[in-house]
Amino acid sequence: MRAMINGVNVRAIAYAWSQKGCSYFVTTCGKTTPSDYLYEAKFEDEWGNTNFKSIPCPDIIHFYYEYAPLIDKHNKVRQSVLAYER
Numbered sequence: 001m002r003a004m005i006n007g008v009n010v011r012a013i014a015y016a017w018s019q020k021g022c023s024y025f026v027t028t029c030g031k032t033t034p035s036d037y038l039y040e041a042k043f044e045d046e047w048g049n050t051n052f053k054s055i056p057c058p059d060i061i062h063f064y065y066e067y068a069p070l071i072d073k074h075n076k077v078r079q080s081v082l083a084y085e086r
Contacts, residue, residue: 015061023061030060037062 001012011032013025038054039062045051
């Protein structure tokens, strides 16, 4: 969904990446065109075998999932090793 709020272009994205999971994003930047990379959703079939299905995702979603672990790593260093809060 796209909307213009107070002159700012806002995008809201609901990305269902499995039968149990759905992520919601609100952003003012990034591309919503399909990414070159596909997400691999893993699931069990009726016999208990693990299968996967390749799912296309928007470029902005791929960007987020690519770099979100780096943010967590930085926060962990900031909170424990560097102890900026102390």
